Amino acid sequence: MDKVKITGVIVIIAGVILAGFILGDFLPTVGDATSSANSYLSPYYIEHALHDTEAPNLVTAVLADYRGFDTLFETCVMFLAGVTALMVLLSKRKIVKGQRNPSDTNGISFSGTVLDTAFRVLIPVILIYAFYVLAHGEISLGGGFQAGALLAIAYMIDRLIPSFQNRLGFFTEETAAMTAGVGVFIYIFTGILPMFNGGNFLEYGKLPFEFAVEAAVMLHPVGIFLIELGVTVCVMATIINILEVVLERTKFDD
Amino acid sequence: MPVIFLEALFLILLIAIAVTIIFHKDLLAVTIIYCAFSFGAMMLYIIVGAADVAFTEAVIGVVSTVYFIIAIKSISRRCK
Numbered sequence: 598m599d600k601v602k603i604t605g606v607i608v609i610i611a612g613v614i615l616a617g618f619i620l621g622d623f624l625p626t627v628g629d630a631t632s633s634a635n636s637y638l639s640p641y642y643i644e645h646a647l648h649d650t651e652a653p654n655l656v657t658a659v660l661a662d663y664r665g666f667d668t669l670f671e672t673c674v675m676f677l678a679g680v681t682a683l684m685v686l687l688s689k690r691k692i693v694k695g696q697r698n699p700s701d702t703n704g705i706s707f708s709g710t711v712l713d714t715a716f717r718v719l720i721p722v723i724l725i726y727a728f729y730v731l732a733h734g735e736i737s738l739g740g741g742f743q744a745g746a747l748l749a750i751a752y753m754i755d756r757l758i759p760s761f762q763n764r765l766g767f768f769t770e771e772t773a774a775m776t777a778g779v780g781v782f783i784y785i786f787t788g789i790l791p792m793f794n795g796g797n798f799l800e801y802g803k804l805p806f807e808f809a810v811e812a813a814v815m816l817h818p819v820g821i822f823l824i825e826l827g828v829t830v831c832v833m834a835t836i837i838n839i840l841e842v843v844l845e846r847t848k849f850d851d
Numbered sequence: 852m853p854v855i856f857l858e859a860l861f862l863i864l865l866i867a868i869a870v871t872i873i874f875h876k877d878l879l880a881v882t883i884i885y886c887a888f889s890f891g892a893m894m895l896y897i898i899v900g901a902a903d904v905a906f907t908e909a910v911i912g913v914v915s916t917v918y919f920i921i922a923i924k925s926i927s928r929r930c931k
Contacts, residue, residue, distance in 0.1 A: 605873045612866045656903045746910040
């Protein structure tokens with residue numbers, strides 16, 4: 598019995614166990630108000646989030662405001678993932694500056710009438726949707742991560758369809774990693790700004806923009822937008838970074 | 852139709868897709884089927900009410916599929 602068959606058997610057994618859990622009623626129902634996960638912290642968020650943060654989307658309120666510190670280190674993890682991909686996958690390359698054509702995809706490209714037309718139709722929609730998701734992160738679905746991934750998808754399509762290259766500009770691996778660092782810096786700087794105004798780290802109510810709003814609680818959407826901008830830049834640059842690294846490394850067999 | 856049947860349908864679909872991914876021979880086909888796995892997971896997240904997670908799953912499904920296809924085009928082995 599080879600490894601693949603063993604893996605398949607393990608997956609099937611795990612699926613049967615999961616089905617047994619669901620059918621045997623061992624797990625609480627989704628949305629059960631009396632389950633232990635929903636009885637302590639969730640009611641507080643549901644009752645106070647709109648009053649505390651002025652963000653109608655509860656998920657963004659929890660992610661970016663109540664747990665802004667968690668999101669900060671998730672952004673750092675994204676940045677570290679990009680840097681690690683850069684270090685591991687490019688470890689055997691001789692770095693010669695100015696030798697490489699930045700539009701070179703090492704033969705990995707996709708062309709054709711259908712793809713070109715789809716590119717022409719899709720890219721503006723994707724870009725507009727990305728900025729909509731970023732700006733409406735605290736009101737409707739989405740947020741920094743999704744907006745950054747959408748921007749990176751637009752860049753990917755531009756990079757891989759050769760007849761439209763050079764439209765959005767080029768990142769190299771190094772500039773992409775540096776841009777990801779800029780995203781993390783925007784996040785941390787947004788956290789530090791309230792400290793000049795007598796607040797704590799990431800305390801959006803003390804951001805120094807009181808002249809622009811009528812109440813201190815209205816500063817929370819501003820802070821959420823700023824940190825989502827940082828997350829967007831970091832995620833976009835990290836995805837582009839890994840894409841460029843994978844395009845650069847042609848021989849994975851060694 | 853009760854939602855639990857739809858949920859069970861997508862769970863069975865996910866199990867079937869996972870088994871197919873393990874036992875299929877063609878790497879490119881496996882990558883596309885993995886994209887279908889991402890779609891099924893996205894529908895499941897929508898059913899349980901986590902629309903933000905579903906949105907993330909849809910976007911990341913596209914990104915990871917592109918990564919896998921680039922990696923497959925870079926190696927010499929297509930089928931095992």
